[in-house]
Amino acid sequence: MRISELASALGLETIQDGYEDREISTGYSSDLLSDVMANAKADGVLVTVQAHKNAVAVASLVGLAAIIVCNSRPIPDDMIEAARAERVAVLLSPESAFEVSGRLWTALRRP
Amino acid sequence: MRALADLHNHSCLSPCASLEESPSLIARLARERGLDLVALTDHNSALNCPAFAEACRREGIAPLFGIEASSIEEVHVVCLFGSVDEALDFGESLRGRLLDLPYDPEKLGDQVVVDADEGVLDLVGYYLGAALSIGFDELCAEAADRGAIVVPAHVDRPMFSVSSQLGFLPPGPYDAVEAMRPLPPELSRGFPVVSGSDSHYPEHVARRPFAVELPEGALDPSAAGSLLETLREALRSGRARPFWDSAARSGP
Numbered sequence: 001m002r003i004s005e006l007a008s009a010l011g012l013e014t015i016q017d018g019y020e021d022r023e024i025s026t027g028y029s030s031d032l033l034s035d036v037m038a039n040a041k042a043d044g045v046l047v048t049v050q051a052h053k054n055a056v057a058v059a060s061l062v063g064l065a066a067i068i069v070c071n072s073r074p075i076p077d078d079m080i081e082a083a084r085a086e087r088v089a090v091l092l093s094p095e096s097a098f099e100v101s102g103r104l105w106t107a108l109r110r111p
Numbered sequence: 112m113r114a115l116a117d118l119h120n121h122s123c124l125s126p127c128a129s130l131e132e133s134p135s136l137i138a139r140l141a142r143e144r145g146l147d148l149v150a151l152t153d154h155n156s157a158l159n160c161p162a163f164a165e166a167c168r169r170e171g172i173a174p175l176f177g178i179e180a181s182s183i184e185e186v187h188v189v190c191l192f193g194s195v196d197e198a199l200d201f202g203e204s205l206r207g208r209l210l211d212l213p214y215d216p217e218k219l220g221d222q223v224v225v226d227a228d229e230g231v232l233d234l235v236g237y238y239l240g241a242a243l244s245i246g247f248d249e250l251c252a253e254a255a256d257r258g259a260i261v262v263p264a265h266v267d268r269p270m271f272s273v274s275s276q277l278g279f280l281p282p283g284p285y286d287a288v289e290a291m292r293p294l295p296p297e298l299s300r301g302f303p304v305v306s307g308s309d310s311h312y313p314e315h316v317a318r319r320p321f322a323v324e325l326p327e328g329a330l331d332p333s334a335a336g337s338l339l340e341t342l343r344e345a346l347r348s349g350r351a352r353p354f355w356d357s358a359a360r361s362g363p
Contacts, residue, residue: 032184034185034212037212037213038210038213050270051269052270061218
């Protein structure tokens with residue numbers, strides 16, 4: 001499933017659309033950036049409430065394709081700029097990390 | 112005397128700081144920009160403190176030696192000591208408790224140990240930007256037991272702060288809390304509030320110092336008593352005044 005397909009399947013708002021529409025294979029849900037650095041897998045999606053540019057730096061480091069920010073957290077401009085520079089998608093959901101992760105898990109396992 | 116102090120500065124040892132930002136440049140810029148007291152606080156390490164001590168001696172500016180430690184919850188805490196050795200000992204005690212993350216200097220930045228003449232002594236090969244495997248409460252208690260001035264860093268910032276990671280400021284052995292702007296009472300909880308530059312680039316040095324009333328002569332290298340304890344007393348007795356922007360510095 002591509003990022004754009006995922007955004008529409010999960011009803012996510014696309015905050016930063018200057019991304020490469022890559023195939024998503026997995027996801028990782030965490031709000032501790034050192035945990036993301038240690039355990040998230042490349043080509044995955046990060047589900048988090050950490051809406052700031054350091055989350056983008058970690059995503060880029062790990063090779064994550066997209067960040068889903070939960071709970072309609074406000075997204076600062078410098079995060080959007082950093083994501084554009086790194087071509088990482090930033091998607092926004094009004095739902096909690098629990099709900100987004102559940103939907104993501106189901107969507108990625110659908111044949 | 113009214114002193115201008117800045118207790119939060121990163122050198123080229125911190126992976127996220129500019130390679131230009133040597134301990135000697137911090138000391139020189141601090142003096143040129145009117146600071147009286149300045150601390151070096153790299154992430155989870157004090158290895159550039161020996162160079163900083165010498166650089167401050169040359170510039171004639173009073174130093175403190177510190178570490179900005181990262182708890183397992185990714186809360187940053189500034190821990191300050193009066194001597195290089197105490198800071199190095201604390202850093203050594205943290206080393207084995209840093210989470211072992213893969214470290215790629217190309218992506219994360221170099222971690223350079225230098226001397227006071229900007230000569231490269233070493234490149235640290237493990238990632239200093241990682242979190243420690245110690246909780247925030249335990250980290251603060253341990254630093255306080257070692258005699259440090261303990262200051263939770265940028266408590267009002269949306270990342271790496273007590274507010275972003277814990278949701279509130281728990282009770283603890285703090286001498287002050289550092290903030291970026293005027294704090295709501297639930298985040299200061301009666302602790303003294305200081306401003307801090309959190310400099311990572313030369314242009315950041317002295318951007319957010321605070322003013323503090325100290326006894327005459329307290330900053331002289333020959334002063335009786337320890338500068339750390341004099342500062343602690345001044346903080347705890349409410350003699351520090353934060354500045355929220357550089358324009359306020361020249362005010363009364």
